[in-house]
Each structure stands twice: as structure tokens, then as C-alpha cells.
Amino acid sequence: MNPKNWNTRIICTLLAAFFLTACIHDDFEAPATWEIPIGEVITINQLRNLYAGEAITFDTDLSVYATVTMDDKSGNIYRSAFIQDHTGAINLRLVAPGGIYKGDSVRINLKGTTLDSYQRMLQLDNINVDKNMVKLDVLKDLSPKTLTISQLRTGSYQAQLVKLENVQFKIADAGKPFADKEGLQSLNRILEDCDGSQVIVRTSGYANFANTNTPSGNGSLIAVVSQFQNDIQLYIRQIEEVQLNHDRCAIPGDDYSLISIAEIRQNHQSGTTTIPANSRIEGTVISDRENDNHPGQNLYLMDESGAGITLRFSSFHNFRLGTKIRVVFASPMPVGTFRGLLQIENIPHANAYDLGPSVLPDPATITMAQAINNMDTYQSTLVHFNNVTISGGNNFSGNLTISDGTGQMLLYTYPYASFHGTAIPSGNVSITGILSFYDEPQLLIRNLNDITQ
Numbered sequence: 001m002n003p004k005n006w007n008t009r010i011i012c013t014l015l016a017a018f019f020l021t022a023c024i025h026d027d028f029e030a031p032a033t034w035e036i037p038i039g040e041v042i043t044i045n046q047l048r049n050l051y052a053g054e055a056i057t058f059d060t061d062l063s064v065y066a067t068v069t070m071d072d073k074s075g076n077i078y079r080s081a082f083i084q085d086h087t088g089a090i091n092l093r094l095v096a097p098g099g100i101y102k103g104d105s106v107r108i109n110l111k112g113t114t115l116d117s118y119q120r121m122l123q124l125d126n127i128n129v130d131k132n133m134v135k136l137d138v139l140k141d142l143s144p145k146t147l148t149i150s151q152l153r154t155g156s157y158q159a160q161l162v163k164l165e166n167v168q169f170k171i172a173d174a175g176k177p178f179a180d181k182e183g184l185q186s187l188n189r190i191l192e193d194c195d196g197s198q199v200i201v202r203t204s205g206y207a208n209f210a211n212t213n214t215p216s217g218n219g220s221l222i223a224v225v226s227q228f229q230n231d232i233q234l235y236i237r238q239i240e241e242v243q244l245n246h247d248r249c250a251i252p253g254d255d256y257s258l259i260s261i262a263e264i265r266q267n268h269q270s271g272t273t274t275i276p277a278n279s280r281i282e283g284t285v286i287s288d289r290e291n292d293n294h295p296g297q298n299l300y301l302m303d304e305s306g307a308g309i310t311l312r313f314s315s316f317h318n319f320r321l322g323t324k325i326r327v328v329f330a331s332p333m334p335v336g337t338f339r340g341l342l343q344i345e346n347i348p349h350a351n352a353y354d355l356g357p358s359v360l361p362d363p364a365t366i367t368m369a370q371a372i373n374n375m376d377t378y379q380s381t382l383v384h385f386n387n388v389t390i391s392g393g394n395n396f397s398g399n400l401t402i403s404d405g406t407g408q409m410l411l412y413t414y415p416y417a418s419f420h421g422t423a424i425p426s427g428n429v430s431i432t433g434i435l436s437f438y439d440e441p442q443l444l445i446r447n448l449n450d451i452t453q
Helices: 003-023 044-049 261-269 368-373
Strands: 062-070 080-084 089-094 105-109 114-118 121-127 133-137 145-147 161-169 187-193 198-203 218-228 231-236 242-246 279-285 298-302 308-313 323-329 333-338 341-347 352-357 382-391 398-403 408-413 429-437 441-444
Touching: 044 062, 044 089, 121 218, 161 242, 198 218, 261 279, 261 308, 261 333, 261 341, 368 382, 368 408, 408 429
Parallel strands: 089 121, 145 161, 198 231, 308 341, 408 441
Antiparallel strands: 062 080, 062 105, 080 089, 105 133, 114 121, 161 187, 161 218, 187 198, 218 231, 218 242, 279 298, 279 323, 298 308, 323 352, 333 341, 382 398, 382 429, 398 408, 429 441
């Protein structure tokens, strides 16, 4: 290499280093940080007690110290978190998702946030993780409080982390996906204990365990308590906290005498107005609670004898069409008629047990004349009529008249039925329904699929 070129290269390098050094200084400005004052410190219980029915937006510095018990990492909640201290718990609604995680020990400055109730769930809204929150520590998980479902239903544990033991998903909800992953829809599944108490487990379609099937066994479950209107709901944090691996609760009544519906009807005709103590009945629900074309306290049941009867519960029930149920009677239970309809009256919910899906009995294909002349045989059962005309109105509402040429009867639609107000089909149709009675024979269709042309 030419020595002259070498010397030039050295000089240029030295000059570049000089100017670079001259541009670097150590008095640069630090990035902006938010000062989050402490102000007055209150507990979560004190915070909750401030709410008196009207939203409160805080304009002074107040702080609560708490531990995060649930974050939105699993996808089961969104832009939300739950926090808890030694006095209580509350739901946080976040300005943006993420930023805090289960087990974080935090201080939250309430200035600029709003305390309000959404569908009876108390929440602290407009939480900015960067501006309202100081993270003090991590991995400080709280232990859940062990409670019963009956305790949960008092409404005293809103937003708290709880553990339920000796619980199971009801038969109709066992082995089903927690939520609709494909449709991204939330679903409710019913959790029960061995005493029959029930609570909702609600799961988002966005949860990372949404398409996991609910276990069929009995065991323990850890979750956070939420509320929607009058319904207490549980949100699972992670699927590993659902440990339902043991045998299910024994269903009461195995040692009770099984009595058929046909026997009950025959006994009533002979003057017996009670079902004896220590008896049970079992059958398939033939009424459609989801479409509500019958009073919410009523249920139509058929058993293997082929007979049917109306069950009248003490309050609304949720037994679905096609479910097999057992009803137990530890003490004598009255059987009577209401406007001519034979029914077992005032049955407590705790007496009825879901035995899982069943096969619906085939309807008896008969004429209306046969139905009218044999009400003791066909009352509260599924029947099928062919070549039927419908008259008396244009829509399913109240009383219509149906006829098949051999006779006629009323087709009744309750005002709260899902198809109330729907146009009736024209021409001859085939109809399947429940043969009921209200001073005279009447047919109740379960849903619009019961009518075909």
C-alpha cells in the first residue's frame, strides 16, 4: 500500500472519531414517567360501600392495594381483570387489554376511574394500567375461599376467588363444550352439588378452552364469582383448575318404590289422591320448555307404561324436551285435577333429578274421535293427527279449532310461546302435540316442527 494513502486513511479515521465523540453527551432527557400518587388508602370493601346506586367518577387521589386474581390471558374475559384484598373483591374494566396478570400485587389510584354497576355486577371502569396502577410484586397468588353453591347464591361473594368441592356438571351439560369456539359464542353450563343446588358456569367462545368438553365426573372447581342481573355466574381462570375426576353424586331414590304413571292414573280413578311415601317415578319430558307453549311450572311426562301425566312444580323449571328425569316422594304427594287435567301438584325442585338425554316416545297416531272418547288413555301424552284443518284465526294465538273429519278440538297457543303470532299454514296438515285438557280437550304443539303439510 502507498504510504501516502495509508497516512490519509489514519487522519480521516481520527477526525471521524473526534466528531462522533463531540456529538455524544450524557445529559440526555429521561423518558416520560407517570407519577401515580397514593393519596388516601381505602380497602375494597370501603370502595364497594361507596356505591349507592349512582355511578361515581373519582376526582381525587384514592388508592387501593390488592392482588390480581384473574386476568384476560385465557380469553375467558376481555379487557377485564379481578382484584381482591382481605376485605373483598371487585371487577376491573380496562382501557386496553393486558398489562396485569394473575398474582400481581398492585396499587390502584382511583382518580379518573368510575365505580358503577353493570347488570348488578359492581365494577371499577376506565382503568389505565399505565396511569392508574403501580405493580408492587408478582406471583403473589391468593388461595381461593372454599364455599358451597348455596353460599354463592346469597350474592355475598361477588368478584371473589372461590373453590367449590363435591360438585359436577348436570347430566345435560356434562361432556359438552364449555362454549361455542367455532361461532365465538359464550355458553352457560350448569354446575350442581349433591343437594341439587345449582350455579351457572359461563365461558366465552374466545376462551382457550372453549372447545374442551365439560367433565362428566364429580370433584372440585376454582373460579371467580360474577353476576348478571339475578344470576350468579362463575368464570373459570384455566382449565387445570377444573378437577372433576371422581364418581358422580348418587341420585336419591334408588331405594324408593318405582311407581308407573299408568298406576297413578288408575289409582286416582279408584279414589286415591296421593302418591305414597318413599315412591319414585321416572320418565321422559315430552314438553318443550325452550319454546314455552305451556305454563313454566308445568311439565308433561311419559314413562315406559305409555301413560302420561302433568307435573306441577312449585316454581319454573328448566327440564328440556327429551330429558329423562326422576321425581322422588319421601312423603305422600297429592294428585289432583285442575280444570280436568290430572297432575301431581306442588312438587319441590329438589325432588326432581336429571338422568340425562332420553329417546322421545313415538306419538300415537289416532283420530280426534278416538282422542276425545279415550281421554283417560291419551291425556298428557304425545298424539298425532292426519288430514287436519285449522280454523278460527290467521295466527297461532289463543284458541284455534282443528278438525280431522272425525271430530274437532281446540289448538291452544300460550301468549308467551316462542311461535305466538306466527301465521298458521293453509290447507290440510299433520299435527303432533300433547293432548291436554282445560275444561275440554285441547292440543298443545311443542314447536312449529310439530306441524307438517
